[in-house]
Amino acid sequence: MLKSVSACRRNGAYDCLLQRVTAVILLFYSLYLLGFFIFSGEINYYVWLDFFSGILTKALTMLALTCVLIHGWTGLWQVLTDYVRPLVLRAACQLVIISVLLVYFFSGLFILWRV
Numbered sequence: 001m002l003k004s005v006s007a008c009r010r011n012g013a014y015d016c017l018l019q020r021v022t023a024v025i026l027l028f029y030s031l032y033l034l035g036f037f038i039f040s041g042e043i044n045y046y047v048w049l050d051f052f053s054g055i056l057t058k059a060l061t062m063l064a065l066t067c068v069l070i071h072g073w074t075g076l077w078q079v080l081t082d083y084v085r086p087l088v089l090r091a092a093c094q095l096v097i098i099s100v101l102l103v104y105f106f107s108g109l110f111i112l113w114r115v
Helices: 012-039 045-053 055-083 087-114
Strands: none
Touching (some): 012 055, 045 055, 055 087
């Protein structure tokens, strides 16, 4: 049970931690891709297809996509709350951003797991 209305609000420390964690995950994913580029030799369509057909790469790519979207949402939410004062306009902007991020997520999901 909530003790106060402020318990429903976002916590700045949580947002900061979330930004850092998603950034570290994206760093590791970037290193994973860099390792692929360095050690795979010649890269052509079939090598690329084989790489992204693996379950590990698919899972890591979905994790990275989710982290990019969380990272982006957290940053955009902070910008909107700082600079867009009218509540209706801010809510409309947030709705548009959430809609676009969901489209990105499901597009990535369908494209990646169809390979």
